[in-house]
Amino acid sequence: MSDHHTDDPDVIAARIRSFAESELAPIAAQADREGKLPDSAITGLAGLGVLNPPVRGRPDPAALSNLAFGRAAEEIGRVCSATRSFLTAHTMVHAALARWGTADQRSRWLPPLRTGQLVGAFCLSEAGAGSDAAAVSMPAIRQPGGYVLEGEKLWVTMGQRADLLLVFASLEGRHCAFLVDGDSPGVVRRPIAAALGLRGAMLADVIFDGCAVPEQNLIGSVGTGVSIVASHALDLGRFSVAWGCVGLGQACLDLSVRHAAVRVQFGAPLRDHQLVKGLLTDMYVDLEASRALAGHAARSRDQAAADAVRATLAAKYFAARMAAAVASHALQLHGGAGCAAGHPVERHFRDARLMQIIEGSAQIHQILIADLLQPGRSAGGPA
Amino acid sequence: MDSVRDQIAAFIQSAVGSGTGDDDDIFERGLVSSMFAVELVDFIEVTFQIAVDNEDLDLGNFRSVSAMSKFVTAKLAVLDR
Numbered sequence A: 001m002s003d004h005h006t007d008d009p010d011v012i013a014a015r016i017r018s019f020a021e022s023e024l025a026p027i028a029a030q031a032d033r034e035g036k037l038p039d040s041a042i043t044g045l046a047g048l049g050v051l052n053p054p055v056r057g058r059p060d061p062a063a064l065s066n067l068a069f070g071r072a073a074e075e076i077g078r079v080c081s082a083t084r085s086f087l088t089a090h091t092m093v094h095a096a097l098a099r100w101g102t103a104d105q106r107s108r109w110l111p112p113l114r115t116g117q118l119v120g121a122f123c124l125s126e127a128g129a130g131s132d133a134a135a136v137s138m139p140a141i142r143q144p145g146g147y148v149l150e151g152e153k154l155w156v157t158m159g160q161r162a163d164l165l166l167v168f169a170s171l172e173g174r175h176c177a178f179l180v181d182g183d184s185p186g187v188v189r190r191p192i193a194a195a196l197g198l199r200g201a202m203l204a205d206v207i208f209d210g211c212a213v214p215e216q217n218l219i220g221s222v223g224t225g226v227s228i229v230a231s232h233a234l235d236l237g238r239f240s241v242a243w244g245c246v247g248l249g250q251a252c253l254d255l256s257v258r259h260a261a262v263r264v265q266f267g268a269p270l271r272d273h274q275l276v277k278g279l280l281t282d283m284y285v286d287l288e289a290s291r292a293l294a295g296h297a298a299r300s301r302d303q304a305a306a307d308a309v310r311a312t313l314a315a316k317y318f319a320a321r322m323a324a325a326v327a328s329h330a331l332q333l334h335g336g337a338g339c340a341a342g343h344p345v346e347r348h349f350r351d352a353r354l355m356q357i358i359e360g361s362a363q364i365h366q367i368l369i370a371d372l373l374q375p376g377r378s379a380g381g382p383a
Numbered sequence B: 001m002d003s004v005r006d007q008i009a010a011f012i013q014s015a016v017g018s019g020t021g022d023d024d025d026i027f028e029r030g031l032v033s034s035m036f037a038v039e040l041v042d043f044i045e046v047t048f049q050i051a052v053d054n055e056d057l058d059l060g061n062f063r064s065v066s067a068m069s070k071f072v073t074a075k076l077a078v079l080d081r
Helices: A009-034 A039-047 A066-079 A081-100 A103-115 A225-262 A274-302 A308-334 A344-354 A362-372 B004-016 B036-048 B065-080
Strands: A120-123 A140-143 A146-156 A164-171 A174-181 A187-191 A204-214
Touching: A009 A039, A009 A066, A009 A081, A009 A344, A039 A081, A039 A103, A066 A081, A066 A225, A066 A274, A081 A103, A081 A120, A081 A164, A081 A174, A081 A225, A081 A344, A120 A146, A140 A164, A146 A164, A146 A174, A164 A204, A164 A225, A174 A204, A174 A225, A225 A274, A225 A308, A225 A344, A225 B036, A274 A308, A308 A344, A308 A362, A308 B036, A362 B036, B004 B036, B004 B065, B036 B065
Parallel strands: A120 A164
Antiparallel strands: A140 A146, A146 A204, A164 A174, A187 A204
C-alpha cells in the first residue's frame, strides 16, 4: 500500500501516470509481444494502492474512491491495456470477495490480493455461456466437506498466472461462486497465444478436472453465484474497462496529434488538411464525451446514487465504442507506420477492438441499459 | 413515511412496471435483468439504512415484494433492539 494515502483523485492519477510512464511504458510492447505481464507491473500497482478498489455499498477510507480508481485505470489504460485488463479481472475478484465473502474469507484473501501477493482471475465464460451468464452450466458436485468442479472455463484473463480463481458453476441447477486455489490438483491451464488483443494479459482456458473445493470456499450462497456475486463483480469490471478505454483513446489522440503535426504530405502537415481536422475533431469529442460519462458513473457510484448501475453500463458501452473508433482513426492517420508490429497504434488498435467484447459485449450492454429504462423511472439524469 | 412494503412495491413497480403482485416472483417471471439485482441491493441498503450481508444472501429474501418486506422488517427489528 502507499505510505501516502490521499483521497484526491488528481494526486492519485498523477502518481499512477508517473508509474505508468516510467514502469509500464517500457514493458508494454514486450508484454504484448511475449504474452506475459511482468510481476513488477502487479507489485508496482499494489504499492500505489490501486489494488484496493472501492467496494460497492461498503465505503472504506483506506480504499480508493470510485473516481480515483477510475482515474487510475485511465492512466494505466493509456499506456498498457494488458495491465489494465489485469487490474480489471483482479479487482473483480476483490469486489466479489469484499462484498459477499464471509469474515473469514475476507481476512484470509483480501490482504494478499491488495498487496499483489495473490493474483485473482474471474472464471465465468464457458463454451455455452458468456454474454448469457445465466447459462453457466459447469457442474459442481457435492462431496463430503465441499464440492468437486468438472469442466472448462474460457478466456480467463491472467488465467496463466492467477493464484486465486473465482469460479462460477452450477450445483444441481443453482449457480454458485467458488474461490479456488490456483495450485489445487485438477486445475489445468491452457494458455491462449496471440489473441487479437490484450496479449499481455496472459489469457488462458482453465480446465477443472475433478478439482476439489472446500465447503468454506463458497462465496455467497447456493443460487446467488451469478445473479448477485458475478453481477457485482461485473459492475466494477465494466467501470474499470470504461476508464481504461478513456486512457486508450487519449493515447491514440495524443499520438495522432503529434503525428499530424510532423508528417508532411502535399506540402503541408497532415493537420492542415481539412479531412484530417475532421478525424482529429471526432476523436477528441468522442473521447471527452466518454470521459464525461465515466466521470458521471464515478460520481454516481461514490454517492451511491440510484443510477449508478445504469451510468456504469452507459460509460462502458460508449467508451468501448469510442476506443475502437478512435484507435481506427489513429491507425488511418498513421498509415503504414501505424500498421507495423511494435508500433503503439497497432497495439492500441488490436486492444481497442476487444473492449466491445470483454465484460459484456456491446449488444449485451444495449439490452441491459434498455431493460433498466422503464416508464416509472427518469429516462435521463440521476434516477 | 411510507411503509416498508409500499416503498419496496414502488421501487419494484418503477423497475418492472405496474401489475406486479406482492407475491409475484420477479426473478422466476423474468421481469428483471441481471444487473437489477445490484440495483435492488443498493436500493434496500440506502433506503432502509441496513446492510445486506453475506448471511442474508438468499434469493428467497428478494424474490417478491412480500419476501423483501419481510426481510427488511426483520433486519430493522434487529437494529431497533
